[in-house]
Amino acid sequence: MSTKVLIVDDEKDFLEVLGERMTVRGMDVQTTTSAKDALKISEEQTFDAIVLDLMMPEMDGIEVLKNIKAKHPEMQVILLTGHGTVEKGVEAMRLGAMDFIEKPADLETLTEKIKKAQARKMILVERKAEEEVREILISKGW
Amino acid sequence: MTSLLGTAAVDGIQFFGRISASISHELKNSLSIMNESAGLLEDLSRLAEKGRPLDLERVKHLSGMIKRQIQRTDHIIRNMNRFSHAVDDPFKQIDLSEFLTLVLAVSRRLTEVRGVTVNLSLCPETVPVITRPFYLHHLVWRIIEFGMDAVGVSKTIDIEIHRTAKGVEMIFSGLDHLLARTPARVFPDAPDETLLSLLGARLHINDQLNQIRLVIPERFEI
Numbered sequence: 001m002s003t004k005v006l007i008v009d010d011e012k013d014f015l016e017v018l019g020e021r022m023t024v025r026g027m028d029v030q031t032t033t034s035a036k037d038a039l040k041i042s043e044e045q046t047f048d049a050i051v052l053d054l055m056m057p058e059m060d061g062i063e064v065l066k067n068i069k070a071k072h073p074e075m076q077v078i079l080l081t082g083h084g085t086v087e088k089g090v091e092a093m094r095l096g097a098m099d100f101i102e103k104p105a106d107l108e109t110l111t112e113k114i115k116k117a118q119a120r121k122m123i124l125v126e127r128k129a130e131e132e133v134r135e136i137l138i139s140k141g142w
Numbered sequence: 143m144t145s146l147l148g149t150a151a152v153d154g155i156q157f158f159g160r161i162s163a164s165i166s167h168e169l170k171n172s173l174s175i176m177n178e179s180a181g182l183l184e185d186l187s188r189l190a191e192k193g194r195p196l197d198l199e200r201v202k203h204l205s206g207m208i209k210r211q212i213q214r215t216d217h218i219i220r221n222m223n224r225f226s227h228a229v230d231d232p233f234k235q236i237d238l239s240e241f242l243t244l245v246l247a248v249s250r251r252l253t254e255v256r257g258v259t260v261n262l263s264l265c266p267e268t269v270p271v272i273t274r275p276f277y278l279h280h281l282v283w284r285i286i287e288f289g290m291d292a293v294g295v296s297k298t299i300d301i302e303i304h305r306t307a308k309g310v311e312m313i314f315s316g317l318d319h320l321l322a323r324t325p326a327r328v329f330p331d332a333p334d335e336t337l338l339s340l341l342g343a344r345l346h347i348n349d350q351l352n353q354i355r356l357v358i359p360e361r362f363e364i
Binding site for chain 2: 017020
């Protein structure tokens with residue numbers, strides 16, 4: 001099963017090219033230039049990783065991250081920062097981002113981080129499923 | 143005067159840093175697109191070596207994208223250079239239309255992330271003024287920054303330039319919430335007053351017309 005990724009950045013050309021490069025590497029990629037659309041899409045679909053630009057019009061990456069993690073704590077978010085501020089990156093990690101990477105990003109490094117995100121998400125989803133099974137067993141007294 | 147200059151210098155350095163950081167972010171975005179485009183050309187070449195037919199239209203499209211980003215980067219750097227040179231001469235004759243165009247260009251990213259558009263109505267003729275360009279740039283930015291909190295639903299600030307008997311007037315309109323907003327800061331505050339003093343300028347806030355008017359002398363002399 002291919003890795004499913006959502007990329008969110010206000011630069012359309014960047015999305016077009018990065019999206020194609022990731023598709024060539026076998027990933028299932030969706031893109032959007034809008035932070036608000038990203039929230040809507042993340043409600044409707046699950047992704048192994050969301051790659052999110054930190055500085056965007058409408059809503060900055062930190063706000064989007066907070067919104068996503070509030071509703072889907074298992075979702076893995078990798079932040080793209082052009083600002084180069086470690087402080088923002090550290091703040092983002094504190095708020096639940098899996099990692100951050102500075103633009104222009106090396107695709108191999110980004111791909112590694114996406115693979116880690118996929119693995120981490122699988123673990124979280126499995127744990128959640130185990131917890132649910134345990135609760136059912138307890139509630140049924142089995 | 144010395145302490146005013148000192149205060150303005152400290153605030154000015156912070157302002158300079160903020161604009162520089164914003165410009166560097168734009169440059170990073172441009173570099174990212176070039177980086178990915180070059181990477182995709184590499185990917186397509188490797189695939190062609192393995193036997194996949196090379197899509198020439200795709201190659202042309204990518205090289206066009208790289209060229210556009212190079213032009214964009216060049217434009218950003220030219221504006222950055224002009225902004226940096228604003229501190230060369232403490233007093234200078236400038237064309238106010240051209241000057242405000244540069245102000246908007248270097249602060250475009252900062253207004254975009256707030257979802258605000260700033261439009262400048264260009265004058266048909268040049269508007270020469272002798273002033274302190276860096277302090278004027280800083281003050282105009284501070285007005286725009288305040289204006290972004292007070293802007294109406296259209297999220298648009300319009301700037302016009304007029305010559306009057308009392309000097310050259312810049313009108314910032316579209317500020318529908320001048321009265322309603324709970325100010326994150328008082329306007330004008332101490333740094334604004336310092337800049338007004340250093341420019342020999344006057345500021346009028348008109349909450350009936352939802353405008354801020356900044357008047358500077360055509361020829362500022364100490």
